[in-house]
Amino acid sequence: xxxxxxxxxxxxxxxxxxxxxxxxxxxxxxxxxxxxxxxxxxxxxxxxxxxxxxxxxxxxxxxxxxxxxxxxxxxxxxxxxxxxxxxxxxxxxxxxxxxxxxxxxxxxxxxxxxxxxxxxxxx
Amino acid sequence: xxxxxxxxxxxxxxxxxxxxxxxxxxxxxxxxxxxxxxxxxxxxxxxxxxxxxxxxxxxxxxxxxxxxxxxxxxxxxxxxxxxxxxxxxxxxxxxxxxxxxxxxxxxxxxxxxxxxxxxxxxxxxxxxxxxxxxxxxxxxxxxxxxxxxxxxxxxxxxxxxxxxxxxxxxxxxxxxxxxxxxxxxxxxxxxxxxxxxxxxxxxxxxxxxxxxxxxxxxxxxxxxxxxxxxxxxxxxxxxxxxxxxxxxxxxxxxxxxxxxxxxxxxxxxxxxxxxxxxxxxxxxxxxxxxxxxxxxxxxxxxxxxxxxxxxxxxxxxxxxxxxxxxxxxxxxxxxxxxxxxxxxxxxxxxxxxxxxxxxxxxxxxxxxxxxxxxxxxxxxxxxxxxxxxxxxxxxxxxxxxxxxxxxxxxxxxxxxxxxxxxxxxxxxxxxxxxxxxxxxxxxxxxxxxxxxxxxxxxxxxxxxxxxxxxxxxxxxxxxxxxxxxxxxxxxxxxxxxxxxxxxxxxxxxxxxxxxxxxxxxx
Numbered sequence: 343x344x345x346x347x348x349x350x351x352x353x354x355x356x357x358x359x360x361x362x363x364x365x366x367x368x369x370x371x372x373x374x375x376x377x378x379x380x381x382x383x384x385x386x387x388x389x390x391x392x393x394x395x396x397x398x399x400x401x402x403x404x405x406x407x408x409x410x411x412x413x414x415x416x417x418x419x420x421x422x423x424x425x426x427x428x429x430x431x432x433x434x435x436x437x438x439x440x441x442x443x444x445x446x447x448x449x450x451x452x453x454x455x456x457x458x459x460x461x462x463x464x465x
Numbered sequence: 466x467x468x469x470x471x472x473x474x475x476x477x478x479x480x481x482x483x484x485x486x487x488x489x490x491x492x493x494x495x496x497x498x499x500x501x502x503x504x505x506x507x508x509x510x511x512x513x514x515x516x517x518x519x520x521x522x523x524x525x526x527x528x529x530x531x532x533x534x535x536x537x538x539x540x541x542x543x544x545x546x547x548x549x550x551x552x553x554x555x556x557x558x559x560x561x562x563x564x565x566x567x568x569x570x571x572x573x574x575x576x577x578x579x580x581x582x583x584x585x586x587x588x589x590x591x592x593x594x595x596x597x598x599x600x601x602x603x604x605x606x607x608x609x610x611x612x613x614x615x616x617x618x619x620x621x622x623x624x625x626x627x628x629x630x631x632x633x634x635x636x637x638x639x640x641x642x643x644x645x646x647x648x649x650x651x652x653x654x655x656x657x658x659x660x661x662x663x664x665x666x667x668x669x670x671x672x673x674x675x676x677x678x679x680x681x682x683x684x685x686x687x688x689x690x691x692x693x694x695x696x697x698x699x700x701x702x703x704x705x706x707x708x709x710x711x712x713x714x715x716x717x718x719x720x721x722x723x724x725x726x727x728x729x730x731x732x733x734x735x736x737x738x739x740x741x742x743x744x745x746x747x748x749x750x751x752x753x754x755x756x757x758x759x760x761x762x763x764x765x766x767x768x769x770x771x772x773x774x775x776x777x778x779x780x781x782x783x784x785x786x787x788x789x790x791x792x793x794x795x796x797x798x799x800x801x802x803x804x805x806x807x808x809x810x811x812x813x814x815x816x817x818x819x820x821x822x823x824x825x826x827x828x829x830x831x832x833x834x835x836x837x838x839x840x841x842x843x844x845x846x847x848x849x850x851x852x853x854x855x856x857x858x859x860x861x862x863x864x865x866x867x868x869x870x871x872x873x874x875x876x877x878x879x880x881x882x883x884x885x886x887x888x889x890x891x892x893x894x895x896x897x898x899x900x901x902x903x904x905x906x907x908x909x910x911x912x913x914x915x916x917x918x919x920x921x922x923x924x925x926x927x928x929x930x931x932x933x934x935x936x937x938x939x940x941x942x943x944x945x946x947x948x949x950x951x952x953x954x955x956x957x958x959x960x961x962x963x964x965x966x967x968x969x970x971x972x973x974x975x976x977x978x979x980x981x982x983x984x985x986x987x
Contacts, residue, residue: 356969356970357912357913357967357968357969357970358967358968358970359966359967359968360909360910360912360966360967360968361966363909363968363972363973364973366909366973366976366977367973367977370973370976370977370980370981373980373981374907374976374980377561377980378907381557381558384557385554385557385558388550388553388554392550392722392726393719393722395546396715396718396719396722397715399708399718400708400715400718401715403707403708407706407707407708409676411672412670412671412672412673412675412676413672413673413674413675413676413677413678413679413706414671414672414675415675415706417539417708418539418542418675418706421539421542421543421545421546422542422545422546422764422767422768423764425546425549425550426549426760426761426763426764427760429549429550429552429553429756429759429760430553430753430756430757430760432553432557433552433553433556433557433752433753433756434753436556436557436749437556437749437750437752437753440561440749441746444746
């Protein structure tokens with residue numbers, strides 16, 4: 343796959359009613375579910391944080407625009423500083439989990455908390 | 466003449482241009498379409514992560530975010546917050562599967578997914594619309610810098626920048642563009658780091674300057690001579706540090722949050738970047754690196770906007786700096802602040818950094834749009850048995866056409882705010898390609914008609930709400946209309962797909978391909 347590309351021919355694959363669609367093979371379904379579940383949970387967590395800021399800004403402005411230290415308000419601290427770190431942390435957790443799942447798919451074994459692979463090595 | 470050439474801003478800009486020419490020369494051989502459009506899929510996560518950062522952190526970030534913070538205070542910083550969200554969502558839902566899919570262009574995704582020429586054509590139209598929206602403010606930034614610091618006319622600035630881009634992308638293709646983008650990113654980051662160090666070294670600590678700004682109320686000294694009305698410029702610090710200056714209601718804020726946070730997933734020039742990685746694993750790592758770089762950038766940009774405001778309020782800055790801040794508009798806050806913090810050399814580095822931001826982003830847009838024209842339109846519809854060489858030539862000719870088209874757009878946005886124009890491009894992307902990619906990758910039930918309905922209705926709704934807001938009831942007049950247009954995009958895809966029910970017979974094969982194990986992709 344890497345490198346070259348061959349043109350896609352418009353081969354008519356046909357269409358079927360979605361109710362007649364055969365189920366996905368178990369392996370692809372497992373990978374998709376695992377990926378989506380992790381991504382969805384992290385996104386929910388992330389959006390909770392994201393929407394908390396405008397909600398508090400508009401409905402608890404006395405707190406959000408009060409001084410945290412010097413002229414730094416809670417609103418400014420969360421929006422201009424913490425949010426930037428959270429964006430990276432969420433993506434890091436996702437990539438980290440993805441790599442662990444990847445090793446699991448490829449080897450059929452799990453990765454221990456210390457990073458070592460349970461069973462045969464990934465290589 | 467010699468004295469002008471030896472000025473730091475001139476030296477730095479010449480150095481940047483020389484580097485671009487050298488890299489473009491070294492990478493000019495694009496033997497195949499894969500080389501030209503996706504750099505032979507040979508870039509590792511570091512280079513590609515830097516290039517994604519370079520693509521994403523456009524003039525809107527380098528000049529616009531600090532400018533908006535300078536002008537709007539907290540509401541300007543909120544723009545940066547919203548821009549910072551998108552890459553993370555892209556890394557979570559799209560980056561890996563998109564690389565496994567592995568084609569040339571964004572429209573390829575729809576053509577493969579649905580075996581549909583109609584979907585490809587609609588996708589091309591949306592790619593060109595988003596790219597045009599995004600390119601115009603980049604050209605605006607370039608022309609303003611040239612005008613302010615080199616004394617050229619706005620029109621010359623637009624023509625000059627388009628000419629450089631035609632040379633840069635037309636000859637270098639994706640290979641040259643990626644290496645240039647990666648290098649340019651580090652020039653910008655270096656400039657920002659030096660500015661932050663200079664500000665902190667000068668005692669402009671974050672909490673102190675925010676306190677000083679918050680306490681300021683009245684008129685700003687020494688600004689009358691540069692103000693159009695001849696009076697000192699008034700300023701209310703308490704209002705600047707609070708919210709509601711620019712977004713007058715809670716729902717306006719939510720609308721922008723939705724539009725900007727989901728927009729990145731639909732930006733063609735960013736999506737295209739994930740085709741250039743050798744593997745899905747590298748694609749995710751590239752995204753992670755780009756997020757780290759972007760987070761640092763946004764953090765610095767907001768801080769420097771506040772630094773610029775505090776320097777301006779102090780009334781002790783060099784008259785040239787005060788003049789630039791009063792007359793230059795919010796887009797020129799970063800260069801003016803650099804001059805105040807570090808004199809001519811820092812200004813020179815920042816000007817080179819600003820050009821780097823503009824060139825980097827524009828080159829990504831040129832590549833994405835040339836793929837849409839040469840690969841999706843010409844090679845797919847007009848010349849079926851096209852050779853690799855002819856495909857590369859078609860790509861280069863389309864760069865020339867785009868240079869002219871973008872130039873015209875650039876001439877039309879002379880008075881606009883860079884940051885806000887880019888925000889509108891994000892909204893169009895969030896309402897069109899974002900639903901297509903998220904649902905197309907994760908939902909087998911999406912149909913061709915659903916995808917086309919989503920693209921068309923999302924595009925029309927966002928264009929209408931951006932250009933004709935006054936024809937709508939007041940409660941629907943959003944500055945960034947994501948709250949309305951993004952659900953229209955998603956719901957159109959979902960409802961039409963549910964009604965249509967006719968999915969491609971090989972959709973399971975497609976899902977297996979984009980969600981397969983790494984070993985099966987290699």
